[in-house]
Amino acid sequence: MIEFPDVSHYQAGxxxxxxxxxxAKATQGITFTDPTYRGxxxxxxxxxxxxxxxxxxxxxxxxxxxxxxxxxxxAGTSVMWDAExxxxxxxxxxxxxxxxxxxxxxxxxxxxxxxxxxxHLGSPDLRPLVAAGLALVSSNYSTTPxxxxxxxxxxxxxxxxxxxxxxxxxxxxxxFNRYLGTxxxxxxxxxxxxxxxxxxxxxxxxKMIIFCIDASGALWRCDGTTCVPVPDAEITDQTYxxxxxxxxGPVGAAANAVGPAHLPAVPVRAGDKRLxxxxxxxxxxxxxxxxxxxxxxxxxxxxxIAKATSDEIAHRMTG
Numbered sequence: 001m002i003e004f005p006d007v008s009h010y011q012a013g014x015x016x017x018x019x020x021x022x023x024a025k026a027t028q029g030i031t032f033t034d035p036t037y038r039g040x041x042x043x044x045x046x047x048x049x050x051x052x053x054x055x056x057x058x059x060x061x062x063x064x065x066x067x068x069x070x071x072x073x074x075a076g077t078s079v080m081w082d083a084e085x086x087x088x089x090x091x092x093x094x095x096x097x098x099x100x101x102x103x104x105x106x107x108x109x110x111x112x113x114x115x116x117x118x119x120h121l122g123s124p125d126l127r128p129l130v131a132a133g134l135a136l137v138s139s140n141y142s143t144t145p146x147x148x149x150x151x152x153x154x155x156x157x158x159x160x161x162x163x164x165x166x167x168x169x170x171x172x173x174x175x176f177n178r179y180l181g182t183x184x185x186x187x188x189x190x191x192x193x194x195x196x197x198x199x200x201x202x203x204x205x206x207k208m209i210i211f212c213i214d215a216s217g218a219l220w221r222c223d224g225t226t227c228v229p230v231p232d233a234e235i236t237d238q239t240y241x242x243x244x245x246x247x248x249g250p251v252g253a254a255a256n257a258v259g260p261a262h263l264p265a266v267p268v269r270a271g272d273k274r275l276x277x278x279x280x281x282x283x284x285x286x287x288x289x290x291x292x293x294x295x296x297x298x299x300x301x302x303x304x305i306a307k308a309t310s311d312e313i314a315h316r317m318t319g
């Protein structure tokens with residue numbers, strides 16, 4: 001996982017040294033250009049980090065906005081739409097995207113906070129954005145529950161999560177984002193290319209490893225046969241994520257742990273170093289409660305689940 005800032009004229013004078021990537025405001029509507037954009041772009045290029053422009057969509061014609069944005073950023077820089085103003089609807093985002101691409105530009109994502117999607121747009125289906133090749137960027141500054149910014153909405157799971165509006169960086173308070181991947185993978189996302197998956201890691205046995213956090217914050221390790229608590233003293237790495245696909249029922253019932261649609265980020269523990277560099281997804285079919293020492297639920301048809309969830313990954317971990 002990497003964390004990186006998005007910036008604008010409100011952060012004038014900020015140095016990007018130490019950033020793993022950056023997104024900078026370029027334009028807004030059909031009249032505003034950000035005076036700090038070119039400076040931030042130059043810094044990112046000098047540092048060799050992934051970089052994207054963003055355009056604030058307003059109520060004016062989205063095609064005209066795309067032309068205005070392209071005229072400022074040019075063909076060599078990818079664009080994220082900032083959709084949190086009147087007129088920034090799903091159809092408008094799609095029109096702007098098509099217009100930008102017709103000019104030779106590239107739009108890779110849409111920053112569309114859940115609150116704006118729900119309270120101002122009426123909770124529309126966001127899958128057309130994904131179908132158009134746009135990643136969803138969420139915004140949630142809460143820390144409860146952990147990983148709340150990865151929760152799906154509009155039928156889409158966010159790819160980038162803006163987790164803070166005042167994260168300390170370079171002597172200023174800055175909007176900060178998380179991406180579950182490497183800088184190279186983020187650069188590929190910005191560019192619209194694909195990255196090869198990480199090499200598979202095959203631990204001993206034939207088990208699906210799932211971690212979940214109970215109401216008290218304790219972590220449980222479930223392997224399809226047993227569910228046991230993991231001591232806090234074994235924390236070695238905080239960077240990997242384990243997610244459940246769908247509602248996978250009560251897991252670790254003795255700990256009152258319930259698997260949600262998308263699990264929060266949890267630590268990788270010392271005893272599970274074989275999972276390094278993997279994002280492991282629970283398949284959601286254990287069914288029966290898995291108390292410590294309990295029996296497994298129904299078998300999991302990974303092939304069927306992989307087909308049904310094109311935006312998720314299923315790992316069959318065999319020896």
